[in-house]
Amino acid sequence: xxxxxxxVDRGVVIxxxxxxxxxxxxxxxxxxxxxxxxxxxxxxELPYQRPPLSKEYLKGSLEDGGLLLRPAQFWAEHEIELxxxxxxxxxxxxxxxxxxxxxxxxxYAHLVLALGAENRSLPGVPVPRGVLGxxxxxxARALRARLQHxxxxxxxxxxxxxxxxxxxxxxxxxxxxxIEAMDRIMARxxxxxxxxxxxxxxxxxxxxxxxxxxxxxxSGDRHVTGVELADGSQLPADTVLIGIGVSPNTELxxxxxxxxxxxxxxxxxxxxxxxxxxxxxxxxxxxxxxxGASHRLESIQNATDQAQQVAKRLTGxxxxxxxxxxxxxxxxxxxxQIAGVAPSGGQSLVRGDPAQGSFSVCRFxxxxxxxxxxxxxxxxxxxxxxLIGTEAARRLSRDQLADPTVPLRSLxxxxxx
Ligand code: ADP
Numbered sequence: 289x290x291x292x293x294x295x296v297d298r299g300v301v302i303x304x305x306x307x308x309x310x311x312x313x314x315x316x317x318x319x320x321x322x323x324x325x326x327x328x329x330x331x332x333e334l335p336y337q338r339p340p341l342s343k344e345y346l347k348g349s350l351e352d353g354g355l356l357l358r359p360a361q362f363w364a365e366h367e368i369e370l371x372x373x374x375x376x377x378x379x380x381x382x383x384x385x386x387x388x389x390x391x392x393x394x395x396y397a398h399l400v401l402a403l404g405a406e407n408r409s410l411p412g413v414p415v416p417r418g419v420l421g422x423x424x425x426x427x428a429r430a431l432r433a434r435l436q437h438x439x440x441x442x443x444x445x446x447x448x449x450x451x452x453x454x455x456x457x458x459x460x461x462x463x464x465x466x467i468e469a470m471d472r473i474m475a476r477x478x479x480x481x482x483x484x485x486x487x488x489x490x491x492x493x494x495x496x497x498x499x500x501x502x503x504x505x506x507s508g509d510r511h512v513t514g515v516e517l518a519d520g521s522q523l524p525a526d527t528v529l530i531g532i533g534v535s536p537n538t539e540l541x542x543x544x545x546x547x548x549x550x551x552x553x554x555x556x557x558x559x560x561x562x563x564x565x566x567x568x569x570x571x572x573x574x575x576x577x578x579x580g581a582s583h584r585l586e587s588i589q590n591a592t593d594q595a596q597q598v599a600k601r602l603t604g605x606x607x608x609x610x611x612x613x614x615x616x617x618x619x620x621x622x623x624x625q626i627a628g629v630a631p632s633g634g635q636s637l638v639r640g641d642p643a644q645g646s647f648s649v650c651r652f653x654x655x656x657x658x659x660x661x662x663x664x665x666x667x668x669x670x671x672x673x674x675l676i677g678t679e680a681a682r683r684l685s686r687d688q689l690a691d692p693t694v695p696l697r698s699l700x701x702x703x704x705x
């Protein structure tokens with residue numbers, strides 16, 4: 289059998305055992321990659337799924353075992369070497385090896401950086417020890433233990449994590465207040481219409497949402513007792529969660545001279561300027577095939593699809609990365625699905641009736657349909673994933689889009705000129 293690339297079958301080292309890293313290892317084995325596959329992760333746990341941590345796991349409808357990506361024996365059976373509970377601290381590009389925090393060196397023929405992101409810390413405010421964040425299973429355990437009836441939970445940040453936790457906490461009977469710096473929740477990703485819809489639903493469920501609002505200080509230490517806002521008002525609290533977004537883990541790449549610009553810079557092939565190093569998932573800044581602009585995405589779809597793409601390339605099948613991004617969020621009984629990425633401030637139209645709890649918001653970048661956000665309209669979402677990124681998306685009839693009786697999939701097949 290010919291080698292796809294000289295030397296590649298000497299071994300792939302993947303740094304980061306989150307979804308992107310673990311899926312790369314799995315895809316390499318599925319595609320019969322012949323060399324060694326080593327997956328290095330800072331966490332002690334076997335690779336697990338993060339999305340349920342702010343949803344089912346918090347509510348108690350899913351336990352630790354249900355989070356595992358694969359059963360424990362899977363990794364050995366597939367000859368994937370897990371190097372857990374240890375960090376990569378240095379990349380030596382000349383020697384083609386990484387150094388681990390325990391001093392070991394791992395040589396690579398190809399290195400995949402799937403380093404993920406870490407929670408941003410609140411700027412300008414001393415944060416007591418008892419304040420929680422949510423990224424790991426350990427974080428979720430600590431938060432879950434505190435979500436009981438009558439608890440007073442304050443969440444700083446009304447993004448996806450904050451609002452999913454708010455929903456789970458209300459379902460468990462805690463009182464919840466959101467402190468959001470912007471003038472609406474989930475503004476980084478959602479249209480104004482969809483933000484408003486979710487605000488209304490959360491308020492109906494008893495969540496207090498404070499927008500354009502900032503924390504001045506916390507009181508308490510291991511046990512937080514309250515939050516003071518910038519306008520001087522006081523909020524009672526016994527549990528505080530900070531969920532103000534993430535920053536990509538790029539230090540390792542930066543320190544070895546790879547280009548970093550708010551993410552590790554890669555081309556459509558997901559390679560850095562060093563052809564022996566790829567970067568994927570939350571840490572990678574890659575060109576959007578539709579707009580051409582570079583962007584970084586924090587989603588399971590992106591992590592999984594980029595993992596597949598790198599595994600394909602390393603096994604001799606090298607197309608560019610052009611998947612349509614999609615995301616989801618579950619809050620109460622609402623299933624929010626998003627296909628595509630829209631610029632903020634673009635035009636939008638509503639399809640269906642929000643009052644019926646089933647509608648979509650179509651968002652535009654100029655004339656191009658850039659994203660569709662759907663609540664309880666799965667058919668719109670499936671069609672959107674086919675439509676966005678095609679030529680048809682540039683010349684759709686807005687009347688047809690706005691008419692909920694016209695199936696979106698009919699526009700995929702026969703766009704109106
Ligand atoms: P995640 O997906 O981790 O929830 P997002 O970026 O979706 O991250 O959401 C983070 C939210 O936190 C955003 O709505 C952002 O406006 C808000 N935020 C950022 N900084 C602050 C702050 N200092 N105080 C309150 N909210 C903040």
